[in-house]
Amino acid sequence: MVRAPLLPVPLALTALVLAVPLLTGCGRPEAGEAAVGPAPVVVTVAEAVPAPGASLVRGTGTLAYKRELPLSFKVSGRIAAISVDVADSVRKGTRLALLDQAEVSAQLREAEAAVTRARQDLDRLEPLLEKGFVELSRIETARTSLQAAKARRDAVAFNRSLSEITAPADGVVLSRPVEPGEIVPAGAPVLILGDRGSGLIVRVGLADRDIGRIAPGNAAEVLLDGRTLPATVDRIAAKSSPGTGVFDVELALDPAPERLSSGRIVGVRIAPVAGADAGLLAIPSSAILEGFGMEATVYVLDPETGRVSRRMLTVAGLDGPFTLIAGGLAPGEQVVATGAAYLRPGDPVTVAGPQTATIDR
Known part of the structure; x- marks a missing residue:
């Protein structure tokens, strides 16, 4: 075994004394030198602003005649003739189809x-x-x-x-699922007629959280081809659809414009009942870090310290690129709109520029 040479005792003590200042100097800043912390993260912020009217209940609906009548034969048989086609206008009492007699x-x-x-x-x-x-x-x-x-x-x-079908009202043929020569059972739809006299409605499906905010008689708007058509909430289903869980709502167009086709897809905005939009604020959706159902987290800036804190908010819905907030923020408070992914609670930030949550109407 090779052994390291031993120093004489006086020399070893001298080396130890010289090393102590070097070791202790590594852990202390020099006089007047400040401790180095995390560098501020450059972010943009946005103020939480009131959102009057932002809680309009929004949806997508379908235009339809209020009465769309499936017409059929009382008995089974072979169709001898159908005298109309899809989109034809008919007058009440006109013979539309006939069975072989x-x-x-x-x-x-x-x-x-x-x-x-x-x-x-x-x-x-x-x-x-x-x-x-x-x-x-x-x-x-x-x-x-x-x-x-x-x-x-x-x-x-x-x-x-x-064994013949006559038009029960003035209307337009919406569908013709069969052709002459086919044998049809009793009650099978041969034609579907839209009753012009019943007027046009819009059917829209809404979630349960929106149903409680509207009532029959509420004002509404139907958005179609760049036009805004006035409407009124006419009926609200008492039970949700088993397949989708949404509630069917009917909006009445009064007066109904001419030359509108059943089945067209339209946008819908419904004014909520009084007080349903009180206290809502709007922030950019980019500020949301995480979402849990109707809750979300954001970073809120303290303008006095220049540092951020994490906060849980109550979400009321979405409005385009903005998120509507029902609780957890006060008007004027600033949230981190971009750069939040690089932050931790208590971090300092440098604000690159403000962003305003303006909602266009």
Whole structure:
């Protein structure tokens, strides 16, 4: 084994004394030297500003006639003719479609023959009753048979009258799912007619958090082709749709402009009930760090210290690039709009420039 040479004791003590100042000097700043902290992060900030009207309930709806009537035949059969096509305007009482009459006419002739036979039987038995050749019960049976035959004839005649479709109102043909020559079952839609007299409505599905903020009679706006059409909340569903969980809301257009097509997609804005938008603030959505349902976190700037703190907010919804805040911020407080991802609570920041959460209407 190789051993390091030992220094003489006086020399070892001298080396130790010289090393102590060097070791202690490494951990202390020189006189007048300041301790170095984290460099400020350059950010932009935005003030939380009141958002009057920002809580308008927004959605996307579909234009439709208030009454859209599926028209069908009372009986099954082969379609002989359809005299209209999609988008055709029709007048009330116009014949639109017709079944092949051969089968139903044969049924009517059979029913009329049954009535004739039952009446002949009764006429033949009634004189015999007066002579005592037949019992009264037999006469009553014959009368019942005649009544049943008449009822059957009337039913077939009614079905025959419904083997053609006539327009129940002035309107426009919205759909024609079948063609002449097809055999259709009873009740199957042959045409769908939009009733012009019923007016146009907009159907929109809204989440449960928005349903509590509106009521029938509230003013609304329908946005279509750059136009804003006045509307009113007419009906609100009492139950949500099982498939989507949204509530169907109907808006009435009054007056309804002409030349609007059923099925067009439109934007909808509904004024909430009084007080529903009180206290809402707007901040840029870029300021949101994390979201948990209706809660979100942001960094808030303390202008006196130039440092940021993390804060939980209550979110009321979105409005374009802005987030609406219902609680956790006061008007005028500044949130970090950009650069928040590089911050920790208590960090100093340098503000590059303010950003205003202005909501255009």
